[in-house]
Amino acid sequence: MLDLLINRRSIRKYKDQKVEKDKLDKILKGALTSPSGRSIRPWELIVVDNKETLEKLATSRGGASKPLANAPLAIVVTANPELTDVWIEDASIISVVIQLMAQSLGLGSCWIQSRERFTQDNESVSEYVKSILNIPENYTVESMIAIGYPDEEKDLHETDLLLNKVHYNKY
Template sequence: MNTSKVLNLLLAIVLVILCIKIAFDTNESPSPSDSPSILDVIATRTSVRAYQQQAVEEEKVEQLLRAAMAAPSAVNKQPWAFIVVREKETLEKLAATLPYAKMTAEAPLAIVVCGDLTKALEGEAADYWIQDASAATENLLLAAHGLGLGAVWTGLYPIPDRVESVQQILRLPQYIVPLNVIPIGYPAETPAIKDKWKPGNIHYEYWGED
């Protein structure tokens, strides 16, 4: 075999290897254009109240909690705590206690978002923890949607008897105040996406100016 034929053979082998590598890389790593943008996730998120009985993987639960803890907070106090609930009996107790959280009984998982008053600001800014924990909750809801899960925000704070009941069910110390319960699971329903864009809610510079 002459030198020219050897070089051509080697070149052909290299090209085959490159084609195989490109094919595998394409299959294993979807292009960014295949993933929804953050604006798409925000615009298409809906409240999901019916869930499949499929368990939510631990790695996805961690991703939800990481997203929640990435939220902004006043003076970076991060005055939050999260209770992950999987036990059926506990989920049923929460559902029985909270009138707007009945679906929690059928969810495979719930995360209770709480404020940690030991980490909260003092004085006139003491209630900023509510905004901080709410920002964490929205991050959690968006992450759930982005991961193919369904979730819904069910409120309980600041109604005293509901706060106290959840504190008792979850054995929370007095300085841990539950803000809401977020049932989570793979959706068993596909709620219609609502267009909430209302230009009339926008004012420029002063009230009433559009």
């Protein structure tokens, strides 16, 4: 697991290669096991593999959402804030599990934050995405996870450099 975490990096460039259905199924099965507060599971996932739709989603946040344009696949994570006060945490957890599952299968991913972000026209990214994907009004879009075969290489995380972020017994 440590190797998986050290190797996982945000990938913004993908090969022109479709993600196999069995790999997508594994990502989804793993994601659906994600913990959530009181097991409410306020999230819903939307798998997007239509190129035109991915290109529309890629315009939502300017440069930050561009990885969606060349990704063969994205998973949009939505949640219903009416179901629980920890919906943000629950949606974030499932987003990370999606990324870790993708990494474990030799795929790259990039989290594109949607909640509390705005388009270039100052429209809520969540509302913009909801209109494209017909997401019910009572849901909020937390993230869009671009997924595909990496077409770039990145250095490993330098965990030793971050040890100053760890404190014992007091700050």
